[in-house]
Amino acid sequence: MVRPATVAPLRRHRTRLAWAALAPALAAVAAVAGWPLLRTLSLAFTDARLATIETARWVGLENFAWTLSDPDWWRAVFNTLVFAVCSVSLELVLGLAFALLLNAGLRGQGALRAVALVPWAVPTVVAAQVWRWMYHDVHGVVNELLLGLGVIAQPVAWLADPALSLAAVILTDVWKATPFVTLLLLAGLQTIPAPVIAAARLDGAGPLDLLIRIILPLLRPAIVVAVLFRALDALRVFDLIYVMTSNSRATATVSIYTRQALIDFQDLGAGSAAAVLTFALIGMVAVAAVFALRPATGVAR
């Protein structure tokens, strides 16, 4: 037993040790997240260009006013929200179906789970190039399959047609991210005790009752987390759209818009204003989701 008199200095020593061990990681977070974010915020109020950061002048809210009056910005906001809502809801529905399937006690389940990791592991740029090739208007396999099935009468230019390109990109994201949602929901399903399901069956619950009344409520924490993670990723999507459709207005998201202003137009002021607005948009969604999540799991422990 340690005598009480020695406990206090020991604890103080340990606290100092903890801060010393934590300091390098905190310094790194400050350097790669805190500082760049603050710089972006302050550049947003200046007329800085990429070549003239040092001589930038304060211009107040001009960059924000300019961005908020740019129809391309609002188009990007609209595209981002459509992309996020459609891809995340499709991924949730498909992911739930696949997770129930992988939890049903089929033979070869381990192999199926390994397969589920494949699209998740494929680099996004690669997924974008592969789907771009499959969507090719003349030689693409998607057109070939759909023509063969009689769904379309003539080849479609999936990525060039502004009416279709956003949907085509969303489908690619669904392919890439559904496995992630599947694995999260599968982990959630496996925490539901078998006796709960068995008891509900004994009480005469049909499959649909079981899903809606028992499984979905118990799965809620996993669903909320999957939606939160996916929504954060979908709202900042860049790689997929940049590679598949370049800077086309029909699919440009807020990330595409921001990088174009910053790097292609070298307009650090306006680009930073767009970056700040992007951050605010994503921050609002994240805070809303964390509040929705809190009663279910208790995040801060």
Added chain:
Amino acid sequence: MRRRRLARIGLYLGAGAFLAFTLFPVYWAAVSSLESGAALFTIDYWPRDPAWENYSDVFADQPFGRNIANSVIVATLTVGLSLALAAGAGFALGRVSFRGRRLMLAVVLATTMFPQVAVLAGMFELIRGLGLYNNLAGLALSYLLFTLPFTVWVVTTFMRQVPAEIEAAALIDGAPPWRVVWSILLPLVRPGLVTAGLLAFIGAWNEFLFALTFTLTDAARTVPVAIALISGASQYELPWGRIMAASVIVTLPIVALAAVFQRRIATGLAAGAIKG
């Protein structure tokens, strides 16, 4: 009885649909990578006469070997840096209860939601200021933005699960604290370090936006940028066979890693997300 058999058949059909949806694009990339010339432009579901020249062309027409080496270096640096920082932070946040612990954990985890473009301007300036533009070390540094939150989280979670008695026994034996961390705690949380390291490696290997923005020449380009920028004789004639070959080359090691460590990755993702 019959209904059950029907349900069973339905399940296997569902599994088949799942397999087709998940694997077809990968299969199609592999088939296309083995076709060249006119064969590429006719739809064959099996390469009738496999041509391997796309694979050699990828290395001959551009410095793809250099790009692969760059990706390996950046990913390795990122993993090393992230794990070194996360080991200390994980010890502090997982083993010691001090005032401000929850706040610090929240600060680290909050960076998960930082969109990369939101810090792009400031990061560009930082990297240029440090003289790390077009430099692999600069890329690895910037990647800490997205690797640190989850590596710290995974290591902290594993640190918490080590029974207090083990650490107390070593301390009572008179071992200095750094030795307790180094030779008792770190070996015990090795599964956590491996999981976190794998996820960090995959994240760094696949990253595109920073690599596109902070590198300029082929000498510093990583694989995703190289694949995105492969171009052919004209804007309208992309060398699809070569692009697919390059895609297969960079995807194979990652898929192999994911397959070997699938249980770890799946639990890592679930632990990171379910408890996060």
